[in-house]
Amino acid sequence: xxxDGGGSSSSSPPPSTSLGADADAxxxxxxRGGKQVVVVLVGPPGSGKSTFADAVVAGSTAGRPxxxxxxxxxGNGKAGTKIQCLKATSDALKEGRSVLIDRCNLERExxxxxxxxxxxxxxxxxxxxxxxxxxxxxxxxxxxxGHEGNLQGGKAxxxxxxxxxxxxxxxxxxGFSRIMSCNDDxxxxxxxxxxxxxxxxxxxxxxxxxxxxKGPVQVGIMKFLKKGDTSSVEKSSGPKITLSESKxxxxxxxxxxxxxxxxxxxxxxxxxxxxxxxxxxxxAKESDSDDVGSRTLAFPxxxxxxxxxxxxxxxxxxxxxxxxxxxxxxxxxxxLVDLSKKSKILSLVKEKASKKSIDCSRxxxxxxxxxQLYTKGGLQCSVIANAxxxxxxxxxGGVNAAIFNAAGESLHHATKKCADALRPGTSVVVPLPxxxxxxxxxxxxHVIHVLGPNMNPxxxxxxxxxxxxxxxxxxxxxxxxxxxxxxxxxxxxxxxNGKSGAGMSAFGGTSPNDTKMKREDSHGSExxxxxxxxxxxxxxxxxxxxxxxxxxxxxxxxxxxxxxPNQARERDIKKSGVVTNxxxxxxxxxxxxxxxxxxxxxxxxSILETSDELIVLxxxxxxxxxxxxxxxxxxxxxxxxxxxxxxxxxxxxxxSAGVKWAQKFLxxxxxxxxxxxxxxxxxxxxxxxxxxSQDFDSTSLKxxxxxxxxxxxxxRDSVDVIEEIExxxxxxxxxxxxxxxxxxxxxxxxSAHPNIPKLKSHIANCKSSFPSHLLQxxxxxxSSTMHMDCT
DNA sequence: GTTCTAGAAC
DNA sequence: GTTCTAGAAC
Numbered sequence: 175x176x177x178d179g180g181g182s183s184s185s186s187p188p189p190s191t192s193l194g195a196d197a198d199a200x201x202x203x204x205x206r207g208g209k210q211v212v213v214v215l216v217g218p219p220g221s222g223k224s225t226f227a228d229a230v231v232a233g234s235t236a237g238r239p240x241x242x243x244x245x246x247x248x249g250n251g252k253a254g255t256k257i258q259c260l261k262a263t264s265d266a267l268k269e270g271r272s273v274l275i276d277r278c279n280l281e282r283e284x285x286x287x288x289x290x291x292x293x294x295x296x297x298x299x300x301x302x303x304x305x306x307x308x309x310x311x312x313x314x315x316x317x318x319x320g321h322e323g324n325l326q327g328g329k330a331x332x333x334x335x336x337x338x339x340x341x342x343x344x345x346x347x348x349g350f351s352r353i354m355s356c357n358d359d360x361x362x363x364x365x366x367x368x369x370x371x372x373x374x375x376x377x378x379x380x381x382x383x384x385x386x387x388k389g390p391v392q393v394g395i396m397k398f399l400k401k402g403d404t405s406s407v408e409k410s411s412g413p414k415i416t417l418s419e420s421k422x423x424x425x426x427x428x429x430x431x432x433x434x435x436x437x438x439x440x441x442x443x444x445x446x447x448x449x450x451x452x453x454x455x456x457x458a459k460e461s462d463s464d465d466v467g468s469r470t471l472a473f474p475x476x477x478x479x480x481x482x483x484x485x486x487x488x489x490x491x492x493x494x495x496x497x498x499x500x501x502x503x504x505x506x507x508x509x510l511v512d513l514s515k516k517s518k519i520l521s522l523v524k525e526k527a528s529k530k531s532i533d534c535s536r537x538x539x540x541x542x543x544x545x546q547l548y549t550k551g552g553l554q555c556s557v558i559a560n561a562x563x564x565x566x567x568x569x570x571g572g573v574n575a576a577i578f579n580a581a582g583e584s585l586h587h588a589t590k591k592c593a594d595a596l597r598p599g600t601s602v603v604v605p606l607p608x609x610x611x612x613x614x615x616x617x618x619x620h621v622i623h624v625l626g627p628n629m630n631p632x633x634x635x636x637x638x639x640x641x642x643x644x645x646x647x648x649x650x651x652x653x654x655x656x657x658x659x660x661x662x663x664x665x666x667x668x669x670x671n672g673k674s675g676a677g678m679s680a681f682g683g684t685s686p687n688d689t690k691m692k693r694e695d696s697h698g699s700e701x702x703x704x705x706x707x708x709x710x711x712x713x714x715x716x717x718x719x720x721x722x723x724x725x726x727x728x729x730x731x732x733x734x735x736x737x738x739p740n741q742a743r744e745r746d747i748k749k750s751g752v753v754t755n756x757x758x759x760x761x762x763x764x765x766x767x768x769x770x771x772x773x774x775x776x777x778x779x780s781i782l783e784t785s786d787e788l789i790v791l792x793x794x795x796x797x798x799x800x801x802x803x804x805x806x807x808x809x810x811x812x813x814x815x816x817x818x819x820x821x822x823x824x825x826x827x828x829x830s831a832g833v834k835w836a837q838k839f840l841x842x843x844x845x846x847x848x849x850x851x852x853x854x855x856x857x858x859x860x861x862x863x864x865x866x867s868q869d870f871d872s873t874s875l876k877x878x879x880x881x882x883x884x885x886x887x888x889x890r891d892s893v894d895v896i897e898e899i900e901x902x903x904x905x906x907x908x909x910x911x912x913x914x915x916x917x918x919x920x921x922x923x924x925s926a927h928p929n930i931p932k933l934k935s936h937i938a939n940c941k942s943s944f945p946s947h948l949l950q951x952x953x954x955x956x957s958s959t960m961h962m963d964c965t
Numbered sequence: 966g967t968t969c970t971a972g973a974a975c
Numbered sequence: 976g977t978t979c980t981a982g983a984a985c
Contacts, residue, residue: 761966761985795967857966876967877980929974929979968985975978 217304220315241266245277246323301344308926380531467554477626489522495652545580562623599650
């Protein structure tokens with residue numbers, strides 16, 4: 175087969191959306207008796223797209239005709255265009271061939287036209303993302319010779335890095351029926367084999383396969399290189415066909431529930447009405463048959479009703495987050511509940527879940543009262559979610575009032591034990607006491623309060639129709655809810671198996687999220703653990719003995735020796751789970767101790783300045799030539815998560831103190847550039863602002879966490895924190911610790927580097943300008959901005 | 966937060 | 976054999 179065959183079609187019209195074309199395509203499809211497919215390859219130069227496409231075209235053993243449409247070659251020597259590729263794709267499809275789109279397609283917009291074309295011509299559109307480590311792509315792209323697109327040598331590295339920064343992971347919501355992510359050569363071989371073995375009338379299951387991360391930046395390079403990593407991903411990625419299961423010339427054995435109907439591969443069950451009575455009864459029967467109730471979460475839409483979030487967007491987010499979650503965890507069931515049969519959110523979710531072919535035995539909608547699911551609806555579920563208010567108080571109408579009413583006073587008490595307040599985008603697990611009627615009657619063992627975004631001007635935290643922010647918060651809220659639910663289920667399975675952490679079987683054996691589950695579990699059971707994790711109570715002996723320049727020492731247990739940390743500890747316990755849910759180890763108390771008792775440390779030259787409100791301290795382990803901390807002395811203000819509007823004057827003064835010290839350092843060395851900001855989730859207790867020069871020239875900067883805590887969104891610029899609190903009353907501290915495990919990228923040119931030493935040698939010489947967002951709003955302080963007003 | 970160290974990567 | 980990371984302990 176001509177590898178560039180896709181470019182050879184000539185007379186067919188360019189893609190259009192005329193109805194005539196639709197009918198024609200459908201007729202042709204029927205005539206052919208098969209289902210064509212457009213495979214959109216997604217990957218930077220060097221990721222192996224052409225090799226992939228050639229291997230599929232040349233190795234097809236099952237009789238499916240393929241064409242490769244390659245932008246590098248379609249221009250016959252000149253640079254090819256997307257339009258040319260679209261036309262060639264359209265032509266090849268009309269000739270009855272399936273098509274591989276060999277261009278980078280890293281951004282959603284770049285892919286959209288191909289998806290649209292596929293949909294117009296009624297063919298499945300798949301994405302195959304070649305998510306290889308940046309350094310692999312770079313080294314291939316740099317060293318290759320005679321590349322079709324003439325991208326090789328030194329400029330290739332620059333191009334690959336630049337492209338990867340713009341990468342948007344393909345999503346089902348873009349219109350792909352199937353997305354496959356290949357993280358190494360083994361994955362790629364499997365994918366090639368899969369397409370090679372795809373006969374003319376075969377379809378592949380819909381869904382997402384092998385995807386590890388959704389963010390625009392790949393996770394740590396080293397992680398990609400670990401052996402065995404990909405196999406665990408495969409196991410958890412849902413139904414799939416492997417080469418060993420499919421023989422050339424034979425129909426692929428599709429999973430039982432998969433059936434090709436009207437050109438859409440879809441679980442049959444989803445085709446049924448999900449909201450009718452029969453549907454409810456069917457699920458009710460299922461839940462009687464085993465212990466599925468203990469693995470079921472019933473949740474209301476948390477952003478609509480009183481919160482007035484756009485239903486269409488809300489339903490997209492519910493379906494997306496649920497699909498992601500179900501993909502990660504087997505054997506768990508999610509049920510979206512609403513009182514009304516006419517509920518718009520239920521019908522939207524139902525429709526979108528169906529389109530995404532989500533297994534409807536694991537995610538479905540249910541009409542009924544969330545407080546009477548078992549007694550009135552026959553649906554067993556041990557965990558229900560509450561669309562809570564930020565005060566976590568009963569009342570207010572809607573689901574919140576209904577759940578508090580049905581659960582009785584004990585839920586209120588139990589909630590108060592766990593948390594005082596809830597920030598939008600977060601959730602808190604409350605074990606429901608067995609005396610609660612909701613527990614006794616309905617079998618509900620846990621309530622998860624969750625707070626989504628609010629678009630209702632009459633409610634707190636009104637987002638003024640900022641749907642960018644609102645959608646982000648809503649995703650966080652559902653993710654938090656689902657992950658907390660997973661922790662509960664895992665705890666339950668652990669108990670069933672007679673030992674803690676033994677519940678993995680509930681999730682289908684090994685899972686790419688095993689480590690995540692462990693972490694989530696520890697979070698979920700934090701209340702229980704807290705007591706165990708508390709620093710030891712001090713002895714008289716321990717009350718003395720500060721070391722190291724008379725400074726509070728991170729490793730000295732005496733840091734726990736004053737009464738204050740213990741008081742605060744009680745407060746932590748009271749608030750655990752949400753607003754102040756962090757447990758501070760003994761080593762994390764040093765800044766707190768200093769803030770409360772600076773007089774004890776007055777003989778050290780590490781302290782640059784002390785006032786009633788602030789302390790300015792040289793960081794004991796500076797991560798750059800100049801690195802100081804402005805520490806608040808307010809007791810109870812442990813981190814960004816505790817900051818509220820009333821702290822704004824303090825934050826502004828901390829900022830000013832930081833700017834003042836940056837300016838002093840600039841007088842000594844005008845070449846420095848400073849950034850002022852907070853860590854989203856600090857390791858050390860007591861709110862502190864980092865003032866750090868951007869050379870990062872320090873032997874104390876040793877690992878990925880160090881680097882990423884200053885070079886990713888984990889570092890929140892002081893100006894942004896202040897603005898956010900002015901506008902919304904609190905700061906959104908990204909609690910996503912995955913960000914700290916991301917691959918190492920230069921903070922100036924954003925190039926990727928395989929390890930810390932290599933990164934360091936790069937940043938020592940990188941003269942690129944800083945990313946544009948840092949050049950705005952005085953996020954950087956340098957000799958050129960010195961005389962500007964920085965607040 | 967750091968230190969220590971096993972074991973993976975090179 | 977050396978370098979580097981990541982997780983446990985503190």
